[in-house]
Every structure is written in C-alpha cells, then in structure tokens.
Amino acid sequence: MNEEELREGLRSEMAGITPPPPLSTTAALGAARRTHFRRRALWASLGSAAVVLAVTGFAAVATPDGHVYQPAGQGPLTPPDASGDTKEPWPNGPDGQPQEDRTARAGSKYDQGVHLLTEAVSVVPPGYTTPEDPPGRSAEERMLRTHQAQFEAKVDGVDVWSYSSSVAVAQGEGTGRVIVEVHDAGNQLPTEPCDLAQEFWGMRGACQVETVGAVRVGVVVRPGDDDRLDQWSAYRHPDGVVVFVAQGVRLDESRPALTKLPFSVPQLAALAVDERFHLK
Amino acid sequence: MSDRDEAFAEYFAARSGAMRGTAYLLCGDWHRAEDLVQTTFVKLYRVWNRISRHEVLDSYVRQILIRTFLDERRRGWWRRERVGGEDAEQVAPPDSPESRLVLLQALARVAPRQRAVLVLRYWEDLSVEDVAALLECSPGTVKSQAARGLDTLRGLLTPTYSGIEMGER
Numbered sequence: 203m204n205e206e207e208l209r210e211g212l213r214s215e216m217a218g219i220t221p222p223p224p225l226s227t228t229a230a231l232g233a234a235r236r237t238h239f240r241r242r243a244l245w246a247s248l249g250s251a252a253v254v255l256a257v258t259g260f261a262a263v264a265t266p267d268g269h270v271y272q273p274a275g276q277g278p279l280t281p282p283d284a285s286g287d288t289k290e291p292w293p294n295g296p297d298g299q300p301q302e303d304r305t306a307r308a309g310s311k312y313d314q315g316v317h318l319l320t321e322a323v324s325v326v327p328p329g330y331t332t333p334e335d336p337p338g339r340s341a342e343e344r345m346l347r348t349h350q351a352q353f354e355a356k357v358d359g360v361d362v363w364s365y366s367s368s369v370a371v372a373q374g375e376g377t378g379r380v381i382v383e384v385h386d387a388g389n390q391l392p393t394e395p396c397d398l399a400q401e402f403w404g405m406r407g408a409c410q411v412e413t414v415g416a417v418r419v420g421v422v423v424r425p426g427d428d429d430r431l432d433q434w435s436a437y438r439h440p441d442g443v444v445v446f447v448a449q450g451v452r453l454d455e456s457r458p459a460l461t462k463l464p465f466s467v468p469q470l471a472a473l474a475v476d477e478r479f480h481l482k
Numbered sequence: 483m484s485d486r487d488e489a490f491a492e493y494f495a496a497r498s499g500a501m502r503g504t505a506y507l508l509c510g511d512w513h514r515a516e517d518l519v520q521t522t523f524v525k526l527y528r529v530w531n532r533i534s535r536h537e538v539l540d541s542y543v544r545q546i547l548i549r550t551f552l553d554e555r556r557r558g559w560w561r562r563e564r565v566g567g568e569d570a571e572q573v574a575p576p577d578s579p580e581s582r583l584v585l586l587q588a589l590a591r592v593a594p595r596q597r598a599v600l601v602l603r604y605w606e607d608l609s610v611e612d613v614a615a616l617l618e619c620s621p622g623t624v625k626s627q628a629a630r631g632l633d634t635l636r637g638l639l640t641p642t643y644s645g646i647e648m649g650e651r
Contacts (some may be wrong), residue, residue: 205632208585212605216503220519221499222504225498230523231494234523238524383503
C-alpha cells in the first residue's frame with residue numbers, strides 16, 4: 203500500500219458507509235452556549251446550590267474599583283428555559299440597568315478601554331503612523347482603531363473584566379496592527395509565561411521566554427496555522443493582572459501588509475511589562 | 483438569536499458533517515466522533531467573537547479537533563471506553579462480510595499520532611508543512627510518522643493487500 207492507495211482506500215470506504223443522521227444544530231448551539239457561559243462564570247465547578255443562591259439571589263458584590271453590582275438576572279446554573287438557553291449574568295451598567303451584553307457601553311470599564319487605546323497608540327514606534335477612522339466610514343470597512351471592555355466572569359463574587367484595544371499601524375504602503383489586551387486580577391489564565399502566551403485568542407505558536415529586568419515574559423515569535431497575528435507577548439503582573447501585546451503585519455486582506463513588524467521581540471516583551479498597560 | 487449564534491449555527495450546519503467524517507477516521511466510532519465534534523464546536527464557540535478571519539475557520543476547527551482527539555487519548559479516555567470492546571479493534575479477515583471496512587479497522591489500530599498524520603495527509607489532503615504546523619512538529623516528523631503509519635497499515639493489511647506494490651517511504 204502506498205500513499206495514493208491509502209488516499210483512494212479511505213475515500214472508497216468512507217463513501218460506502220452510511221453515516222448517522224446529521225448532528226442537530228440547535229442541540230450543538232445550546233450545548234456550546236451552556237458550556238461557554240458556565241465556564242466563563244466559573245460556576246460549574248462550584249456545584250453547590252447554597253453558593254448559587256448566595257451569588258445569584260442575594261449577593262451584592264463589590265468590584266475592586268468600588269462599584270457595587272447586583273447580580274443581574276438568573277445565574278448560569280439555573281435550569282435552562284424551554285429553548286435550552288441559559289441566562290448570562292451581565293453586570294449592571296453605570297445607569298444601574300443590566301448591560302445589554304458582555305460589553306460595557308459606558309462607565310468606568312468603558313473608560314478603561316478608551317484609556318488602553320490611548321496608551322496603545324502612544325507606544326507605536328517612530329517611523330509608523332497610526333491612522334484614524336475617517337468620518338463616514340462604511341460599516342463594511344475594517345476599523346482602524348478599536349477599544350472594548352468586556353465582562354469575563356464572576357470569580358469568588360468579583361467581576362473580572364478584560365480590556366482590549368487595536369491600533370492600525372502604517373508605514374509606506376503597508377498597514378498592520380498592534381493589539382493590547384489586559385485581563386483583571388482574578389482571571390484564571392495560566393501563570394507560566396509560555397502557557398500564558400499560548401492562551402491568547404486561542405492561538406498557539408512557537409514560544410520563547412524573554413527576560414525583562416527581573417521578570418520573565420512569554421513571547422510567541424511564530425504563530426501556528428492560525429496566523430491572524432504574527433507575534434505576541436504575555437505577562438502576569440504580581441497582582442494578577444495579565445497583559446498581552448500583539449503585533450501583525452496585516453490589518454486585513456484589503457490592504458498591503460507591513461514589510462516588517464513594528465517591534466522587535468525584546469521590545470514586544472518589554473511592552474507586556476510596561477506599567478502603562480497595567481490597568482488597575 | 484444573536485448574530486454570533488446565528489453565524490455559529492450556520493457554520494455548524496455547513497461543516498459539522500465533514501468534521502464528523504474526519505473525527506470518525508480518527509476514532510473509528512460514530513458516537514465518539516460526534517462527541518469529538520461537539521467538544522470541538524464548544525471550544526470554537528468560546529473564541530468565536532475573537533476570530534476575525536472566519537475564512538480560515540476550517541483550518542482552525544480541524545486543529546481543535548485533532549488536539550482534542552490527541553488530548554483525550556493522553557488522558558486515557560480511549561482505554562476506559564474501549565474496555566470490553568477489543569473485538570472492534572481486530573482487523574476483519576479478508577473474506578468476512580465486513581471486509582469492505584478492513585482499511586478503517588486497520589487504521590484504528592495505528593498509533594494515535596501516526597493516525598492523525600495519516601488522516602490529515604491522505605483524507606484531508608493537507609501538505610506536510612500544514613500538518614507539521616497543525617501538530618506543532620517539524621515536517622520531517624510528519625514524514626516519518628506518515629511512513630511509520632503506512633508501514634503499520636501494510637503489516638495489518640498484508641493478507642488483504644497482498645500483491646500491491648509497496649509505496650515509497
């Protein structure tokens with residue numbers, strides 16, 4: 203048996219098999235949603251009705267920044283409704299009403315996202331420009347600058363958020379991007395530098411540990427087959443805040459790519475440690 | 483239904499069947515294949531909003547599927563689930579009614595990582611470089627794993643494929 207015979211044999215035998223009925227899309231979506239929300243809320247492992255009651259029914263919890271949030275809606279371990287969906291415990295926004303979704307539209311969390319974007323723009327090295335979105339940009343066009351604050355999970359009664367910003371960086375004809383993502387203390391991300399780096403966006407790649415001063419930073423210097431970004435660094439501050447800084451030569455398919463990345467690997471590592479991204 | 487859920491459901495409806503076929507070749511069992519696909523899509527859903535290039539989804543999902551398969555093998559799922567099912571791992575004799583499935587049954591007896599290489603190379607038709615990237619190993623390792631996997635298959639299938647010329651190594 204050679205390679206071609208194996209190829210033909212697999213096709214022949216698979217063609218002769220009658221597979222089971224197609225998988226249910228509704229069931230798959232329901233399972234994905236339930237698992238997703240339970241995982242993110244980190245409540246699946248609690249398994250205690252008393253804890254669930256305390257968190258979902260009675261607790262008013264304070265976040266590190268002093269805001270007091272009432273639990274929003276039913277917790278994720280309550281029985282699914284007739285559609286099989288579960289409820290996401292969105293925090294309340296600054297107006298006291300539950301957020302529409304995971305993303306903050308206003309308030310201190312939103313402001314943190316704005317701040318992170320400003321800081322991300324400030325670190326782009328000389329020789330690169332950071333174009334802004336033109337007025338009247340169509341909805342189909344890729345945004346050149348974005349920021350977001352999103353609720354990740356409630357951990358030990360405390361809301362854990364993440365903040366991300368994306369900046370288009372241009373040089374000559376090319377446009378790439380720099381992304382900074384920060385996760386609040388209390389996140390459940392790994393502690394080892396390269397384990398942490400491999401968690402970024404679910405991407406993986408060749409990772410090396412860089413030393414910045416007295417600390418160790420994980421840097422993925424070459425992505426695997428998921429090449430949305432080219433390099434990224436990851437650092438967990440002693441207080442638990444995690445910072446990812448990523449760079450890519452390409453913003454999107456509609457523009458030429460940069461001919462070289464804005465930061466060297468040591469620079470990228472140093473940015474992950476940079477206090478400007480250490481949101482508190 | 484949110485935009486995210488709608489897009490996810492659309493992608494699942496379009497691609498879960500093909501992914502289940504690949505999963506079946508990996509694990510040799512439709513039920514387990516469905517579990518693998520379900521686990522894969524649950525993982526995909528978690529990162530759906532972070533995926534900006536949905537045109538490369540297939541590659542990404544295939545990577546999740548293979549890693550899930552290999553991870554579960556490492557954790558010992560396979561051994562537990564297969565207790566009492568040894569007969570299913572026997573290669574059917576050439577003259578049995580099931581001889582049509584002999585290749586798939588032999589494939590199920592190839593070591594998991596070699597099997598993953600064979601499925602990716604000869605079912606998914608991925609290049610050596612793509613398989614190496616997906617499995618996070620060198621192209622040379624992919625070639626050697628493929629050669630060993632083919633060698634194992636030849637040994638298992640010799641009565642059936644006797645007379646067939648050995649392929650290049």
